[in-house]
Amino acid sequence: MDGDRYPELLIAGDFGTSRFFQNNTDGTFTNVTNGVNAGQDENGMGQSLGDYNNDGLFDWYVTSIYLPSASWTGNKLYLNTPGGTLDEIGATAGVEDGGYGWGAVSVDFDHDGLVDIAETNGANGHPEFVNEPSYLWMNNGTGTPFTEEGQALGFDYSGAGRGLLDFDYDGDGDQDLALFTNFGPFTLWRNDLSGTQTHWLRVFLDTTADDSLAPDGYGSIVRATVGANTYHRHLYGGDNMLSMSELVAHFGLGAAALVDELRVEWSNGQVTTLTDVAVDQTITVAAPASGPWTRVGLAIGGENGVPQLRGSGDLVGGNPASITVTHGKPSSQIYMILSFNALQAPFEGGTLVPAPDIIRLFATNPSGVWTATIPWPLGLPPGTTIWYQGWQQDATGPVGWISTNGLRSTTP
16 A cells, blocks of 8 residues: 555454554554544445556545444545545545445446446345445546446346456456345346447466465556556455455556556566557466576365475576475375476366476375475586476375476576
């Protein structure tokens, strides 16, 4: 929330228990809820993050019960400020009355470059909220920030909604909605856009090349610049109530035919920049490898977990290098395969990475761990690549075997 790449903990809690925990960057957090003007929601339920005013700072939306007779003031929209405090504008933005609010998502539904808000609600048997509709607040960008257009746009739902998530189930570039009902049916709401003013870009992140990064790019920020405008998305996975949206950075781009610059700011501070990116496509951006060791391929797990193969060492001749297996089958033989060539052969949820040029038999310890450290060979030319993968017979695996992920080492 403050741009230092250390994530804060934002908790939407019932009975006045919403909290804002500041990351101290040393493994601890400080409760600064009152100091940043958070915690104003009386009955926090669902939550979502989005840059609603396109200033590059991520804002926090919390759903809560709107019931003036009980002095419950409804949803809160906390705008982030450069000074680190939050400016609560739920009422002035027109998004405070969401009934008995639950799940919410922040998405540019109409691809005009502005992040909108969808929210579902419901209270079983509470007369105040019978047939209360779900809401779709469209972001105007000026004047009254949001206008409710749910029923006008076809999002006509008045059941006891709970969880809500967005994803592009039909692959047409706009984000659709899935809604879960308390003691009721699941519903799916398809978003259909057309015309020349609804271009888009969807960006997935691949962090398999760098073990220091969280899977799927958690904690990364993706920025798309079109002309004078820059749009900001955060991969955080923490929106909603009892559900989670698709882990994608989705951009509505209006009439733009090209993204001038797409910038991925990985959680470890590295940056990947692409230029002149065509619109109306889904792409995957891979994180750069952090060193000479790269994870490749998938693993096949068993009852002790999903085996992990990792390497360490600078791969300078004569210096020590180690490879380690964790979460293997305990106290069992493990076949370590090494090769100067890759063999891509996907099957049953895993990928055999090395061609079986060299096979060595070792054994895991009672914790399912095996490690070996050797001096790295002298004289290997720069750019020499070796592939590794470990396999164990294990009846709990899907094919009677389990395997580690693949690993690739490349000499500097």
